[in-house]
Amino acid sequence: MEKNRNISQSKKYKYMRLCLLYFLIFPTIISVGQSQTKKTETGKKISPYLFGLFFEDINYAADGGLYAELIQNRSFEYSPTDRTDWHSLSFWEYTTPRYSYGSLNVETSTPVHPNNPHYAVLNIEHVGEAGVGVKNHGFENIVIKQGDKYSFSMFARQLSSSPIAVTISLQTPKGKVVAESKINVNTKDWNKYTASLTASASNDSTSLVILATTKGKIALDVVSLFPEKTFLNRQNGLRADLAQLLADMKPSFIRFPGGCLTHGDGLGNMYRWKNTVGPIEQRVEQKNIWGYHQTAGLGYYEYFQFCEDIGAKPLPVLPAAVSCQNSGGTWRIGGTGQKALPMDEMQEYIQEVLDLIEWANGPATSTWGAKRAAAGHPQPFNLEFVGIGNEDKITPEFEARFKMIYDAVRAKHPEITIIGTSGPFSDGEDFDKGWTVASNSNVPMIDEHYYKEPKWFLSNLNRYDAYDRKKPGVYLGEYASWGNKLYNAIAEAAYMTGLERNGDIVRMASYAPLLAKKNHTQWNTDMIFFDNSKISLTPNYHVQKMFTTNQGDYYYDNVIAQNVKDTTLAASCVKDSKTGDIILKFVNNSNVAKSMKVNLSTFKNYMSSAAQIVLSGNANAENTLEHPQNIVPVYSTVNVNKVFDYPAPAMSLTVIRIKILSKKI
Known part of the structure; x- marks a missing residue:
């Protein structure tokens, strides 16, 4: 009995010694483990989508730029509302070589589609040695390369009793034919005719020439010429060299189509996404707020497709049912031009916003998903972000309409991250009001814009250090340092390190504007300058690329x-x-x-x-x-x-x- 008691006590003491040893050693083990955990997790999680791109059709960035169409005013829709000296035949030349004669005029009675009302009518009264026709020099000139193929298309219909033979050619300024094809317009209904043109020589000042060589009368519309070598060889595609430069940046997102282009020059000029999808002959062309014309050939389908092609998140920005406050030529002067959609039109407009999400994400069996599928993309585009408004003046009219749109989208699509706006400046009345609106409605993210001198960026490297992390996140949608010298780019680089340091509150950022065509710039500070054959990458581009291709998700x-x-x-x-x-x-x-x-x-x-x-x-x-x-x-x-x-x-x-x-x- 005593022996058993001693054994029991021995086991008890042994157990106590083990417990004591456990409690002495285990905290050290815990401490080491915590130390290791802390050491491997000292990085602060930041946004994986911090650096992207912003595209706006400014400086001829779309038509005549990224959009690969080579014909200017292809649908005869230019008008004095674009520019006072423009009309339906701007950039077209009536041509009657070698003793031919006839007439050219524009009609609207029986168009290809109601959205595309104007078309040209050629009356061929006498065919000399060549024919009667039209010539287009493109956007200043058409650059072609020897051996490359070019896809021609046009809608035409026979207006006289007999078919009309038509010769399509690319010609040098001296009239030398470097590519040619023939078609026969043989129906009285609108029909799309196509041809492939192979360049026998390179030339940087080519024109497209269409000559009717049979006496009679024909109607022409949507006259188009594309290089077959577009980006990824897509039809209705993008200029390959420009698009590749953007792809090489590996942006995490692309914001489009603007910018001030989004809310437009008055209510009738707001960018309505539905006008930019479907066959190009059915899209609605209109005045560009920056003083020229937009064909909508580069529309929402093409934007989404490009984002998918280069692995970037699409970030469409929709009007907040108000027009730009600088409408009517009041750019940056007080905001007297803002107009708001009437309240009795708001439910229809809200449905337009909801339809976009269905178009982008809905199954091919849904109403708008079916339209996406019919365009060639049965799978959803996986839209995650939608911007509502751009640099708007924060008026009561804006606030009421923004809240209506925001509440409707949040209710039906809680998976979508909605981005609000804080006006065009880094501070001031609209900035404060925009932040108040966003904070009161728990908007996930707010879009800040500012263009400053380099010294401002260098003096504000800590701007976001003190931002309240409980408030909406920041999307720095537009920023630049007013210049394209190396000093400007380095100032921006310094500022971008601060964006990385604050990547938990600054979720996205994009330099602006992106593209600018020589002799057609409305904005002095841009990332990429180009003409029809050459490209200049600014130091700002190189800085942006060094950041976009070297992003992280921990700081x-x-x-x-x-x-x-x-x-x-x-x-x-x-x-x-x-x-x-x-x-x-x-x-x-x-x-x-x-x-x-x-x-x-x-x-x-x-x-x-x-x-x-x-x-x-x-x-x-x-x-x-x-x-x-x-x-x-x-x-x-x-x-x-x-x-x-x-x-x-x-x-x-x-x-x-x-x-x-x-x-x-």
Whole structure:
């Protein structure tokens, strides 16, 4: 009995010793575990969609630009409402070579479609040695390349008793034919005729010539010429070189179609998405708020398709049922032009917004999903974001209509992230009112816009540090530093490191405007300049690309150290959790090289050889169409250690991307 008691006590003491040892050691184990967890999770989660693109049809960015159509005024819809000196035959030339004669006029009695009311009528009274016809020089000129094929199409109908033979050709300024095809207009109903033209020589000043070679009368409309080599060879597609530059940026999203273009120059000029889908001959063309014409050939279907093609989230921006406050030529002067849709039209307009979501995301069996499928895309586009309003003056009329739209979308589609607006400036009355409207309605995100001098960006690197994280997130939808010199781009780069640091509250950001055509710019600060054959990438483009192609979804403090009193330096460190890569960015906006200290002790298993990109040079240097290579990034490799000093060159942005051997860090 005593022996059993001693055994029992021995087991009891042993158990107590184990418990004591457990409680002495386990906290250490917990502590080590917590320390390891803390060490591997010191990164702050930030938006995976931080840097994207904003496209607006300004500076001839669409027609004559990204949209690959080579014929200007293809549907004879130009008018004095676009520009006072324009009319239905603008950019068309009546031609009667070699003793031919007849007449040309525009009619509207029996159009191809009611949305496309004007068409040309050719009366061929006498055919000499060539015929009677029309010529189009395109957007200043048509550039063709030897061996390339060009897709011609037009709608035509026979107005006389007999069929009309028609010759289609591409001709040089001296009349040399470099491509030719023939068609026969043989029906009294509108019919689409097509031809393929292969260029026998290259020429940068070609014209399209259509000559009727049979006596009689025909009607013509929607005369179109596309290079077969569009981006990804898509029909009704995009100019391949421009589109590829945007694809190369790997943007996380694209915002479209504007901008001020969205809410338009008066209620009748608002951008209505339904007018831009379906066959191009059925789309509604209209005045562009920036002083020219938009065919809507680059419409919502093409925008969504391009986003999908390059892996970017689509972000359509719809009017908030009010027109631009600067309508009627009051740009930036007090906002006297805003008009609001009547309340008795609001339910119809709200349904238009809801129909867009169904068009983008609905099954092919739904009403609007079927229309998407009929256009060639049976699968949904997976729309996640919708902007309501753009730089609007925050009036009671705006507020009431915005809330009606917001409440309806939120009720039917809670999965959609709605983005509001805070007006056109970084502060002021509309900014404050816009934020109040968004906060009161719990809008998920609000769109801020501002264009500033470089010094403003450098003085406001901490703008978002103090933003209330309980309020709506920020989409910095439009920003630029009023210039395309390297100094402007480096100032923007410094600011963008602050956007990364605050990527938990700043969810998206996009530079603006994107494209600008030579001799057709309405905005001085742009990212890409081009003409019909050449492209100039600004330093701003290179900075944006260095950020968009090196995005992360975690931000790390205390990896890059610098003198906090030295405002010429900025830096950031992010991680791309998909690859495990660590991405360091260094900005030096001074005129001398400066060093920043890097401590990579947070990370494990990284490769010592890293990819490096450096953009640097003279502060006043810029790229032009004539000299596009003045400022270009330099690619190389660099060795990194656990602790090292990085000597940032004068006036520079450097990106160092470090590969991880294992995704665990």
